[in-house]
């Protein structure tokens with residue numbers, strides 16, 4: 001397992017990039033739209049991992065709801081696992097709350113699932129399936 005990324009909810013990507021890119025000096029690899037989540041993402045590589053700055057594109061986006069409730073800050077951490085379904089099965093068998101939509105594919109084609117913060121010490125945890133393993137199997 002490894003840390004895939006940290007998601008940070010921000011009110012404005014432009015404002016947040018003034019700090020992370022212009023002041024702190026991080027590089028921006030690119031931007032992605034996640035229409036299903038109504039989120040625009042800025043991707044900032046950071047060693048073996050990356051920061052994802054998350055900006056809502058609609059009022060009913062989960063990020064807009066998070067900002068309204070908690071303000072800007074760390075929204076989730078994402079952990080890469082080799083076999084998502086196996087992990088989910090084991091977690092659910094142990095009473096961990098898995099959020100609806102588990103196993104769907106994100107922007108990069110990764111399969112992912114979110115675990116409810118009440119099961120994870122107050123942190124929203126995203127599990128992402130390692131694509132290399134998956135692609136090698138499917139090929």
Ligand code: ZN
Pocket residue numbers: 005007052076078126
């Ligand atoms: Zn994420």
